[in-house]
Amino acid sequence: MRWLQFSVNNKIQSGYLVGEQVHVIQGDFLDEWQDTGETYPLSAVKIEIPIIPRTFYAAGFNYAIHVAEIAKAMGEKPVLPTSADIGYRANNALIAHDEDVIIPADATEQVQYEGEIVMVIGKKVKNVSPSEALDCIFGYTIGNDVSERTWQKTDRTFFRCKNTDTFKPMGPWIETDFDIDQAITTIRVNGKQEIQFATKDMIFSFADFLSRASKYITFYPGDVMWMGTEGTSPNLVHNDVVEIEISGLGVLRNRFLKEGQ
Amino acid sequence: MRWLQFSVNNKIQSGYLVGEQVHVIQGDFLDEWQDTGETYPLSAVKIEIPIIPRTFYAAGFNYAIHVAEIAKAMGEKPVLPTSADIGYRANNALIAHDEDVIIPADATEQVQYEGEIVMVIGKKVKNVSPSEALDCIFGYTIGNDVSERTWQKTDRTFFRCKNTDTFKPMGPWIETDFDIDQAITTIRVNGKQEIQFATKDMIFSFADFLSRASKYITFYPGDVMWMGTEGTSPNLVHNDVVEIEISGLGVLRNRFLKEGQ
Structure with missing residues (x-):
């Protein structure tokens, strides 16, 4: 099932997709809901x-490969993570499918995409085993973890390299029926394919992150976890359009605009 | 004015304090509200x-002093931050005044308090100047940024050293009439004073953080910013009670319990 939020005349509503038709619901698709018939x-x-x-x-x-390439860009030695330690991003930076990423006027030319699969939590859990972890997943969507590499290198935190307003496109919808073992991630800039990789080729799996973190952290319905990207990105410029496709999920597409151009 | 959330028979409500009386409101104290008369x-x-x-x-x-002491504990050279780069904590870890901090069974003995003033944002702002920044503050409360220093040293992120469930006591209420220039922070363990410092003696002020971050980030009503602590803490053990008092705000008190003891 494909769940989405959408607006008509600026009113945001929830619904699910059947073919090319949006079926409008009342309520919360993570909890209780009813069909409106609309x-x-x-x-x-x-x-x-x-x-x-x-x-x-x-x-x-x-x-x-991403770990190695980013270490090179940062002037550091690549070190593969040895445990599934989870980090954070910030909601202010989220935008929807087809909305524009705005590159701040003072950003350097090193603005890059990171195409990622996103897990949406559906159940409150603590202390889950790896084998039970996947039961708490409601569904999956796509994220673009847009990054300004110069700020990533110079700043003490990720507040602007990763969390500048508009730097976290997510969508277009949440798919509940998805087989990661079959999925391929393909990233295109202006229609040209830049990279393609098996979505499952992660160092640590969904289950690894959920079971390790949930020893200490309670997860709640509506939490999301972005799972990282492979490879690197060219530097993106004004008017570039980035598409992240994950087979079985769909395509997340966003135009990049440089402030003041 | 002192705003609080409270419960009676497990029903959470909002209100404000006049002396020792809680006046119950309907609505959202950051937006529209009415007195209920209760x-x-x-x-x-x-x-x-x-x-x-x-x-x-x-x-x-x-x-x-905190920067120097933590660097020492981490085995690193102290480096004073040169710009007001803001980081993040996570909501799963929040608990209220008088609730218990639960130290996980596998934590080391290096569990410590950090007593902090907390700023609560009341207005949506982007690109505020230092001189206008304080206008977006709704009020202030107190936070205890509980930290497990061994995990802080070994892990790639702060997911468990700072964001383990119960590691972020905050409260007891939000005070809207507060003069930071007069305020003193006092931290006590089991009634014994450990440290006292002028709350305003920060490297970067509220205005510094808000104006720098808001060049990139939109702040929204209900965002909070914890402003850091001074000095260091003893290692806390089972049954220790930590009180953080900020004059003009009140006292945040929490007992520490070790899981399995």
């Missing part, structure tokens, strides 16, 4: 951020 | 977390 063609609605996370988790370095 | 004696209610932040910001290293 439908819209998908082409007639504006797609919104599919969920505002309760807590916004991010795996960070979780694909081997 | 009151309770403060002693008859359970104090709850005063606000669940929209985004939970933390200044980190923001008092000079």
